[in-house]
Amino acid sequence: xxxxxxxxxxxxxxxxxxxxxxxxxxxxxxxxxxxxxxxxxxxxxxxxxxxxxxxxxxxxxxxxxxxxxxxxxxxxxxxxxxxxxxxxxxxxxxxxxxxxxxxxxxxxxxxxxxxxxxxxxxxxxxxxxxxxxxxxxxxxxxxxxxxxxxxxxxxxxxxxxxxxxxxxxxxxxxxxxxxxxxxxxxxxxx
Numbered sequence: 001x002x003x004x005x006x007x008x009x010x011x012x013x014x015x016x017x018x019x020x021x022x023x024x025x026x027x028x029x030x031x032x033x034x035x036x037x038x039x040x041x042x043x044x045x046x047x048x049x050x051x052x053x054x055x056x057x058x059x060x061x062x063x064x065x066x067x068x069x070x071x072x073x074x075x076x077x078x079x080x081x082x083x084x085x086x087x088x089x090x091x092x093x094x095x096x097x098x099x100x101x102x103x104x105x106x107x108x109x110x111x112x113x114x115x116x117x118x119x120x121x122x123x124x125x126x127x128x129x130x131x132x133x134x135x136x137x138x139x140x141x142x143x144x145x146x147x148x149x150x151x152x153x154x155x156x157x158x159x160x161x162x163x164x165x166x167x168x169x170x171x172x173x174x175x176x177x178x179x180x181x182x183x184x185x186x187x188x189x190x
Contacts, residue, residue, distance in 0.1 A: 004030040004128055005091070006103045007084060009038055009158070010055050011048070012183060013062045014175050016156040018069075020130050023151040024103055025068035028128060033103065034072045035059045040081045048162060050188055052076055061178035085117040088125055103128045106135035106148075113139075122146070165189040 004024045010017060013035070021033040037059055039052040050058075056073050063069040074090060075082040084102065091100060102125050104112070109129065112118050121127075126145035133155045140146045156174060164171050166189060171180055183189065 001031045001097070002029055002099045002101065004028070004033040004101050004103045005036050005088075005125075006033055007036045007038055007087075009049060010035060010059050011050055011158045012055065012161060012175060012179060012188070013059050014156055014158060014161055014179075015173070016154040018062060018176070019152055019154060020103070020105075021063075021069050022066065023130070024128060024149060027151075028147075028149055030101060030128070032068055032070060034070045035063065036072050036075060036087065038075050038082060048189070054186070054188065058179050058182060061182060062176045064178070083116040085115070085121055088121065092124075100125050101128050101147075102126070103130070105130055105132040106138075107132035109138040109140050109146075110136060162189045 004021075006017070006021050006024070008017065017035075021035065024030050025033045037052060037056045040049070052073075053076075056071060056076075059071040063071060074094070075087055078086060078090065088100060088102070091098075102121060104127050106129050115121065122143070122145045126147065127140070129146060129148050130151040131153045133153060161171050161174055165183065171183070175183070
């Protein structure tokens with residue numbers, strides 16, 4: 001099975017993530033998309049990062065009605081910070097029957113050469129890239145292992161959602177209802 005891997009903090013998961021994942025699963029040759037919930041991004045500060053198990057729970061609630069989407073906590077059981085190449089190796093060892101492709105926003109391509117063993121990631125998995133606002137031209141535009149996928153151009157961010165929650169503003173329609181409910185009940189991001 002060909003599986004797209006969508007790495008992220010998902011702090012919190014929102015409709016932008018879900019639309020991209022569903023677009024990848026329904027308009028490309030990917031048969032499923034797995035959300036790889038990252039405990040700690042090596043490039044981000046984690047001051048406002050919700051506990052990994054809470055974020056994983058939010059992802060599971062968000063995708064529970066879509067058989068094309070799955071949540072995966074493999075990085076919870078790896079040294080932190082986790083690096084994509086190490087996770088890819090672990091996934092390939094655990095699921096040798098699957099072929100994995102890395103899903104990435106176009107805005108991240110500029111930083112991609114800074115990733116640990118980025119050349120090996122390209123060689124072993126390749127990239128499925130979705131458009132992002134204000135993405136700049138990059139050296140991977142014509143790379144044979146980089147596939148650009150037409151997808152809605154969405155300008156919604158978890159940072160914006162956390163700010164809304166902190167101010168007591170509604171996040172309705174920006175996250176799935178089960179996610180919104182749990183955020184309210186547990187008073188996340190307040």
